[in-house]
Amino acid sequence: MNLLSAAGAIIGRRPHLMIGNDRHPTLLWALTIGPTSSGRKGSATSTARRVLAEALPDFFGPEHTPRGLNSGEGLIEYVRDDDSEEASPASFDKRLWVVESEYAVTMSRGRREGSSLPGVLRQAWDGDSLGSMIRDSLKATDPHIAILGHITPEEFRAKMQDSEMAGGTYNRFLPIFCHRNLILPGSRGASPELVANLAAGWRTVLDDAARVEQVKFSPAAWELYCDQVYPALSDDSAGGVIAQFTARAAPYVQRVAMVYALCDHTDTISEAHMRAAWQLLNYARASAVHLLGDTTGDPKVNKLAEAVRAAGPDGLTADQIRRLFKNSTRAERDRLAAELLDLPGYARRQKATGGRPTTVLTYVG
Numbered sequence: 438m439n440l441l442s443a444a445g446a447i448i449g450r451r452p453h454l455m456i457g458n459d460r461h462p463t464l465l466w467a468l469t470i471g472p473t474s475s476g477r478k479g480s481a482t483s484t485a486r487r488v489l490a491e492a493l494p495d496f497f498g499p500e501h502t503p504r505g506l507n508s509g510e511g512l513i514e515y516v517r518d519d520d521s522e523e524a525s526p527a528s529f530d531k532r533l534w535v536v537e538s539e540y541a542v543t544m545s546r547g548r549r550e551g552s553s554l555p556g557v558l559r560q561a562w563d564g565d566s567l568g569s570m571i572r573d574s575l576k577a578t579d580p581h582i583a584i585l586g587h588i589t590p591e592e593f594r595a596k597m598q599d600s601e602m603a604g605g606t607y608n609r610f611l612p613i614f615c616h617r618n619l620i621l622p623g624s625r626g627a628s629p630e631l632v633a634n635l636a637a638g639w640r641t642v643l644d645d646a647a648r649v650e651q652v653k654f655s656p657a658a659w660e661l662y663c664d665q666v667y668p669a670l671s672d673d674s675a676g677g678v679i680a681q682f683t684a685r686a687a688p689y690v691q692r693v694a695m696v697y698a699l700c701d702h703t704d705t706i707s708e709a710h711m712r713a714a715w716q717l718l719n720y721a722r723a724s725a726v727h728l729l730g731d732t733t734g735d736p737k738v739n740k741l742a743e744a745v746r747a748a749g750p751d752g753l754t755a756d757q758i759r760r761l762f763k764n765s766t767r768a769e770r771d772r773l774a775a776e777l778l779d780l781p782g783y784a785r786r787q788k789a790t791g792g793r794p795t796t797v798l799t800y801v802g
Contacts, residue, residue, distance in 0.1 A: 509553030540586030752797025
Protein backbone atom coordinates (compact mmCIF):
# COMPACT_ATOMS: atom_id res chain seq x y z
CA MET A 438 0.00 0.00 0.00
CA ASN A 439 2.90 2.37 0.74
CA LEU A 440 4.41 1.60 -2.64
CA LEU A 441 1.14 2.11 -4.53
CA SER A 442 0.34 5.33 -2.69
CA ALA A 443 3.79 6.83 -3.31
CA ALA A 444 3.82 5.70 -6.95
CA GLY A 445 0.41 7.28 -7.54
CA ALA A 446 1.68 10.55 -6.09
CA ILE A 447 4.82 10.50 -8.25
CA ILE A 448 2.90 9.69 -11.45
CA GLY A 449 0.91 12.91 -11.15
CA ARG A 450 -2.54 14.04 -12.21
CA ARG A 451 -2.39 13.51 -16.00
CA PRO A 452 -3.31 9.78 -15.99
CA HIS A 453 -6.92 9.35 -14.90
CA LEU A 454 -10.10 7.32 -15.08
CA MET A 455 -13.59 8.61 -15.78
CA ILE A 456 -16.11 7.11 -13.37
CA GLY A 457 -19.44 8.49 -14.48
CA ASN A 458 -18.78 12.18 -15.03
CA ASP A 459 -16.08 12.33 -12.35
CA ARG A 460 -12.38 12.42 -13.13
CA HIS A 461 -10.43 10.13 -10.79
CA PRO A 462 -6.66 10.65 -10.46
CA THR A 463 -4.03 8.16 -9.31
CA LEU A 464 -4.45 9.15 -5.66
CA LEU A 465 -4.55 6.31 -3.11
CA TRP A 466 -4.93 7.26 0.55
CA ALA A 467 -4.46 4.79 3.37
CA LEU A 468 -4.40 4.53 7.12
CA THR A 469 -1.96 1.83 8.18
CA ILE A 470 -3.25 0.69 11.53
CA GLY A 471 -1.12 -1.43 13.81
CA PRO A 472 0.37 -1.65 17.29
CA THR A 473 3.30 0.52 18.24
CA SER A 474 6.63 -1.13 17.36
CA SER A 475 5.26 -4.56 16.40
CA GLY A 476 2.90 -3.06 13.82
CA ARG A 477 5.86 -2.26 11.53
CA LYS A 478 4.03 0.73 10.02
CA GLY A 479 7.20 2.80 9.73
CA SER A 480 9.16 -0.14 8.34
CA ALA A 481 6.63 -0.53 5.54
CA THR A 482 6.97 3.14 4.65
CA SER A 483 10.77 3.16 4.72
CA THR A 484 10.92 0.04 2.52
CA ALA A 485 8.86 1.67 -0.23
CA ARG A 486 10.60 5.01 0.22
CA ARG A 487 14.08 3.49 -0.08
CA VAL A 488 13.47 2.07 -3.56
CA LEU A 489 11.51 5.02 -4.94
CA ALA A 490 13.87 7.62 -3.47
CA GLU A 491 16.72 5.85 -5.25
CA ALA A 492 14.70 5.97 -8.47
CA LEU A 493 13.55 9.59 -8.21
CA PRO A 494 15.58 11.41 -5.55
CA ASP A 495 14.30 14.85 -6.58
CA PHE A 496 10.78 13.92 -5.47
CA PHE A 497 11.75 12.77 -1.98
CA GLY A 498 12.68 16.12 -0.52
CA PRO A 499 10.67 18.43 1.76
CA GLU A 500 8.98 20.11 -1.21
CA HIS A 501 7.08 16.96 -2.18
CA THR A 502 7.11 14.82 0.97
CA PRO A 503 6.17 17.17 3.82
CA ARG A 504 5.15 15.94 7.27
CA GLY A 505 2.47 17.25 9.56
CA LEU A 506 -1.14 18.04 8.65
CA ASN A 507 -1.78 20.98 10.96
CA SER A 508 -4.74 22.56 9.18
CA GLY A 509 -6.49 22.84 5.86
CA GLU A 510 -4.73 26.14 5.22
CA GLY A 511 -1.40 24.50 6.05
CA LEU A 512 -1.96 21.79 3.45
CA ILE A 513 -2.94 24.35 0.80
CA GLU A 514 0.17 26.38 1.66
CA TYR A 515 2.41 23.55 0.44
CA VAL A 516 0.96 23.69 -3.08
CA ARG A 517 -0.47 27.20 -3.27
CA ASP A 518 -0.48 29.17 -6.49
CA ASP A 519 2.51 31.51 -6.61
CA ASP A 520 3.97 33.08 -9.74
CA SER A 521 6.52 35.25 -7.96
CA GLU A 522 10.22 34.92 -8.58
CA GLU A 523 10.68 33.43 -5.10
CA ALA A 524 8.04 30.75 -5.67
CA SER A 525 8.87 27.26 -4.41
CA PRO A 526 8.97 24.31 -6.84
CA ALA A 527 5.76 22.97 -5.27
CA SER A 528 3.93 26.04 -6.61
CA PHE A 529 4.36 24.58 -10.10
CA ASP A 530 4.80 20.87 -9.47
CA LYS A 531 1.93 20.19 -7.07
CA ARG A 532 2.56 16.54 -6.32
CA LEU A 533 2.70 15.66 -2.63
CA TRP A 534 3.10 12.41 -0.73
CA VAL A 535 2.25 13.29 2.85
CA VAL A 536 3.19 10.65 5.44
CA GLU A 537 1.78 11.43 8.87
CA SER A 538 3.31 9.11 11.45
CA GLU A 539 1.02 10.36 14.24
CA TYR A 540 -2.34 10.44 12.51
CA ALA A 541 -4.19 10.46 15.83
CA VAL A 542 -2.94 14.04 16.27
CA THR A 543 -4.28 14.94 12.82
CA MET A 544 -7.67 13.44 13.67
CA SER A 545 -7.80 15.51 16.86
CA ARG A 546 -7.04 18.67 14.91
CA GLY A 547 -9.75 17.86 12.40
CA ARG A 548 -12.34 17.51 15.18
CA ARG A 549 -11.80 21.01 16.51
CA GLU A 550 -14.73 23.34 15.99
CA GLY A 551 -14.21 25.42 12.88
CA SER A 552 -11.37 23.26 11.54
CA SER A 553 -11.05 23.43 7.76
CA LEU A 554 -8.94 20.27 7.56
CA PRO A 555 -11.72 17.67 6.90
CA GLY A 556 -13.21 19.74 4.08
CA VAL A 557 -9.85 20.40 2.46
CA LEU A 558 -8.96 16.69 2.68
CA ARG A 559 -12.19 15.74 0.91
CA GLN A 560 -11.42 18.18 -1.91
CA ALA A 561 -7.83 16.99 -2.17
CA TRP A 562 -8.86 13.32 -2.57
CA ASP A 563 -11.19 14.32 -5.39
CA GLY A 564 -8.31 16.15 -7.08
CA ASP A 565 -10.18 19.46 -6.95
CA SER A 566 -8.52 22.86 -6.75
CA LEU A 567 -8.22 23.99 -3.13
CA GLY A 568 -9.10 27.30 -1.52
CA SER A 569 -9.44 28.86 1.91
CA MET A 570 -12.52 30.65 3.25
CA ILE A 571 -10.25 32.44 5.71
CA ARG A 572 -7.71 33.74 3.21
CA ASP A 573 -9.10 34.54 -0.23
CA SER A 574 -5.61 34.72 -1.69
CA LEU A 575 -4.71 31.19 -0.60
CA LYS A 576 -5.50 28.95 -3.55
CA ALA A 577 -4.03 25.81 -5.09
CA THR A 578 -4.97 24.97 -8.66
CA ASP A 579 -4.86 21.33 -9.76
CA PRO A 580 -3.07 19.80 -6.75
CA HIS A 581 -2.13 16.11 -6.63
CA ILE A 582 -1.90 15.05 -2.99
CA ALA A 583 -1.62 11.50 -1.64
CA ILE A 584 -1.81 10.97 2.13
CA LEU A 585 -0.72 7.99 4.20
CA GLY A 586 -1.26 7.94 7.96
CA HIS A 587 -0.01 5.70 10.76
CA ILE A 588 -2.17 5.09 13.83
CA THR A 589 -2.64 2.42 16.49
CA PRO A 590 -5.92 0.46 16.74
CA GLU A 591 -6.67 1.97 20.16
CA GLU A 592 -6.15 5.53 18.93
CA PHE A 593 -8.19 4.87 15.83
CA ARG A 594 -11.22 3.58 17.74
CA ALA A 595 -10.99 6.36 20.31
CA LYS A 596 -10.79 9.15 17.73
CA MET A 597 -13.38 7.91 15.27
CA GLN A 598 -16.74 9.69 15.32
CA ASP A 599 -19.94 8.97 13.43
CA SER A 600 -20.07 12.55 12.12
CA GLU A 601 -16.66 12.09 10.54
CA MET A 602 -17.83 8.88 8.89
CA ALA A 603 -21.01 10.47 7.56
CA GLY A 604 -19.08 13.49 6.33
CA GLY A 605 -16.99 11.26 4.11
CA THR A 606 -13.54 12.23 5.37
CA TYR A 607 -12.37 8.79 6.43
CA ASN A 608 -14.01 6.67 3.77
CA ARG A 609 -11.48 8.28 1.45
CA PHE A 610 -8.80 6.30 3.29
CA LEU A 611 -8.27 2.58 2.85
CA PRO A 612 -7.86 1.05 6.34
CA ILE A 613 -4.93 -1.36 6.26
CA PHE A 614 -4.36 -3.40 9.41
CA CYS A 615 -0.72 -4.41 9.74
CA HIS A 616 1.35 -6.37 12.21
CA ARG A 617 4.63 -8.23 12.47
CA ASN A 618 4.25 -11.88 11.55
CA LEU A 619 7.92 -12.90 11.90
CA ILE A 620 10.68 -12.02 14.32
CA LEU A 621 13.87 -11.33 12.36
CA PRO A 622 16.52 -10.05 14.79
CA GLY A 623 19.29 -10.06 12.18
CA SER A 624 17.50 -8.23 9.35
CA ARG A 625 19.74 -5.81 7.42
CA GLY A 626 17.41 -4.91 4.59
CA ALA A 627 18.01 -5.19 0.86
CA SER A 628 21.50 -4.82 -0.57
CA PRO A 629 22.41 -1.51 -2.29
CA GLU A 630 22.85 -3.42 -5.54
CA LEU A 631 19.32 -4.84 -5.39
CA VAL A 632 17.84 -1.44 -4.54
CA ALA A 633 19.72 0.18 -7.44
CA ASN A 634 18.49 -2.47 -9.89
CA LEU A 635 14.89 -2.10 -8.73
CA ALA A 636 15.15 1.69 -8.83
CA ALA A 637 16.28 1.66 -12.47
CA GLY A 638 13.14 -0.22 -13.46
CA TRP A 639 10.86 1.97 -11.39
CA ARG A 640 12.38 5.15 -12.86
CA THR A 641 11.43 4.06 -16.38
CA VAL A 642 7.97 2.83 -15.40
CA LEU A 643 6.99 5.97 -13.47
CA ASP A 644 8.38 8.35 -16.10
CA ASP A 645 6.36 6.60 -18.81
CA ALA A 646 3.23 6.42 -16.62
CA ALA A 647 3.27 10.19 -16.10
CA ARG A 648 2.74 10.68 -19.86
CA VAL A 649 -0.43 8.55 -20.03
CA GLU A 650 -3.77 10.33 -20.40
CA GLN A 651 -7.00 8.39 -19.84
CA VAL A 652 -6.52 4.80 -18.65
CA LYS A 653 -8.63 2.14 -20.39
CA PHE A 654 -10.13 -1.21 -19.40
CA SER A 655 -9.63 -4.44 -21.28
CA PRO A 656 -12.94 -6.17 -22.13
CA ALA A 657 -12.17 -8.97 -19.65
CA ALA A 658 -11.38 -6.52 -16.85
CA TRP A 659 -14.55 -4.52 -17.45
CA GLU A 660 -16.67 -7.69 -17.53
CA LEU A 661 -15.12 -8.83 -14.24
CA TYR A 662 -15.80 -5.44 -12.65
CA CYS A 663 -19.44 -5.27 -13.78
CA ASP A 664 -20.38 -8.89 -13.09
CA GLN A 665 -18.48 -9.63 -9.87
CA VAL A 666 -16.46 -6.81 -8.35
CA TYR A 667 -19.06 -4.04 -8.34
CA PRO A 668 -21.89 -6.17 -6.85
CA ALA A 669 -19.56 -7.52 -4.15
CA LEU A 670 -18.15 -4.14 -3.13
CA SER A 671 -21.54 -2.43 -3.26
CA ASP A 672 -22.97 -4.80 -0.66
CA ASP A 673 -23.66 -2.75 2.48
CA SER A 674 -25.26 -5.56 4.46
CA ALA A 675 -22.74 -5.04 7.27
CA GLY A 676 -24.52 -1.75 7.98
CA GLY A 677 -23.58 0.98 10.41
CA VAL A 678 -20.01 2.16 10.67
CA ILE A 679 -18.60 -0.58 8.44
CA ALA A 680 -20.85 0.39 5.53
CA GLN A 681 -19.95 4.07 5.96
CA PHE A 682 -16.24 3.37 6.14
CA THR A 683 -16.26 1.31 2.93
CA ALA A 684 -18.78 3.44 1.03
CA ARG A 685 -16.24 4.30 -1.67
CA ALA A 686 -15.00 0.75 -2.19
CA ALA A 687 -16.46 0.38 -5.70
CA PRO A 688 -14.85 3.50 -7.23
CA TYR A 689 -11.72 2.95 -5.15
CA VAL A 690 -11.11 -0.47 -6.68
CA GLN A 691 -10.90 1.22 -10.09
CA ARG A 692 -8.33 3.70 -8.79
CA VAL A 693 -6.21 0.90 -7.36
CA ALA A 694 -6.48 -1.13 -10.57
CA MET A 695 -5.37 1.95 -12.53
CA VAL A 696 -2.23 2.36 -10.40
CA TYR A 697 -1.50 -1.37 -10.67
CA ALA A 698 -1.73 -1.10 -14.47
CA LEU A 699 0.49 1.99 -14.69
CA CYS A 700 3.08 0.34 -12.42
CA ASP A 701 2.89 -2.68 -14.74
CA HIS A 702 3.96 -0.39 -17.62
CA THR A 703 0.63 -0.30 -19.44
CA ASP A 704 -2.24 2.14 -19.92
CA THR A 705 -4.85 -0.64 -19.96
CA ILE A 706 -6.33 -2.30 -16.88
CA SER A 707 -6.27 -6.07 -17.37
CA GLU A 708 -8.22 -8.75 -15.54
CA ALA A 709 -5.12 -9.44 -13.40
CA HIS A 710 -4.93 -5.79 -12.30
CA MET A 711 -8.62 -5.77 -11.42
CA ARG A 712 -8.33 -8.99 -9.40
CA ALA A 713 -5.31 -7.63 -7.52
CA ALA A 714 -7.19 -4.42 -6.74
CA TRP A 715 -10.23 -6.39 -5.62
CA GLN A 716 -8.14 -8.41 -3.17
CA LEU A 717 -6.63 -5.24 -1.73
CA LEU A 718 -10.10 -3.73 -1.26
CA ASN A 719 -11.28 -6.97 0.36
CA TYR A 720 -8.37 -6.72 2.79
CA ALA A 721 -9.25 -3.09 3.54
CA ARG A 722 -12.85 -4.09 4.25
CA ALA A 723 -11.68 -6.96 6.46
CA SER A 724 -9.44 -4.49 8.29
CA ALA A 725 -12.43 -2.21 8.90
CA VAL A 726 -14.46 -5.13 10.27
CA HIS A 727 -11.58 -6.20 12.48
CA LEU A 728 -11.04 -2.69 13.83
CA LEU A 729 -14.60 -1.40 13.99
CA GLY A 730 -16.72 -4.52 14.06
CA ASP A 731 -17.81 -3.85 17.64
CA THR A 732 -18.56 -0.19 17.01
CA THR A 733 -22.05 0.68 15.79
CA GLY A 734 -22.77 4.25 16.80
CA ASP A 735 -25.35 2.96 19.31
CA PRO A 736 -23.86 2.93 22.85
CA LYS A 737 -26.33 0.25 23.98
CA VAL A 738 -25.38 -2.12 21.16
CA ASN A 739 -21.70 -1.46 21.93
CA LYS A 740 -22.39 -2.25 25.60
CA LEU A 741 -24.08 -5.52 24.63
CA ALA A 742 -21.23 -6.44 22.29
CA GLU A 743 -18.69 -5.85 25.05
CA ALA A 744 -20.67 -8.02 27.46
CA VAL A 745 -21.01 -10.85 24.92
CA ARG A 746 -17.26 -10.79 24.27
CA ALA A 747 -16.54 -10.82 28.00
CA ALA A 748 -18.84 -13.82 28.48
CA GLY A 749 -16.54 -15.95 26.34
CA PRO A 750 -17.69 -19.35 25.04
CA ASP A 751 -20.50 -19.57 27.63
CA GLY A 752 -22.32 -16.74 25.89
CA LEU A 753 -24.84 -14.30 27.35
CA THR A 754 -28.30 -15.51 28.35
CA ALA A 755 -31.55 -13.57 28.01
CA ASP A 756 -31.68 -13.18 31.80
CA GLN A 757 -28.16 -11.74 31.86
CA ILE A 758 -29.12 -9.30 29.10
CA ARG A 759 -32.18 -8.24 31.13
CA ARG A 760 -29.97 -7.54 34.15
CA LEU A 761 -27.48 -5.69 31.94
CA PHE A 762 -30.20 -3.32 30.72
CA LYS A 763 -32.31 -2.64 33.80
CA ASN A 764 -35.70 -1.02 33.25
CA SER A 765 -35.61 -1.89 29.53
CA THR A 766 -38.51 -3.53 27.71
CA ARG A 767 -38.30 -6.93 26.06
CA ALA A 768 -38.85 -5.28 22.67
CA GLU A 769 -35.87 -2.99 23.28
CA ARG A 770 -33.66 -5.93 24.27
CA ASP A 771 -34.77 -7.85 21.19
CA ARG A 772 -33.87 -4.86 19.03
CA LEU A 773 -30.41 -4.64 20.56
CA ALA A 774 -29.84 -8.36 20.06
CA ALA A 775 -30.99 -8.18 16.43
CA GLU A 776 -28.63 -5.29 15.67
CA LEU A 777 -25.75 -7.12 17.36
CA LEU A 778 -26.41 -10.24 15.27
CA ASP A 779 -26.13 -8.12 12.11
CA LEU A 780 -22.48 -7.46 12.98
CA PRO A 781 -19.71 -9.83 11.86
CA GLY A 782 -18.68 -12.45 14.41
CA TYR A 783 -21.80 -12.57 16.61
CA ALA A 784 -24.21 -15.51 16.67
CA ARG A 785 -27.13 -17.01 18.59
CA ARG A 786 -26.86 -20.67 19.69
CA GLN A 787 -28.45 -23.21 21.98
CA LYS A 788 -26.56 -24.01 25.19
CA ALA A 789 -27.11 -27.27 27.04
CA THR A 790 -28.16 -27.08 30.71
CA GLY A 791 -29.36 -29.55 33.31
CA GLY A 792 -32.88 -29.20 31.87
CA ARG A 793 -34.15 -27.41 28.82
CA PRO A 794 -31.44 -25.81 26.64
CA THR A 795 -31.18 -22.04 26.77
CA THR A 796 -30.47 -19.56 24.00
CA VAL A 797 -27.33 -17.44 24.32
CA LEU A 798 -25.55 -14.76 22.31
CA THR A 799 -21.90 -15.55 21.61
CA TYR A 800 -18.93 -14.03 19.82
CA VAL A 801 -17.38 -16.50 17.39
CA GLY A 802 -14.82 -14.13 15.78
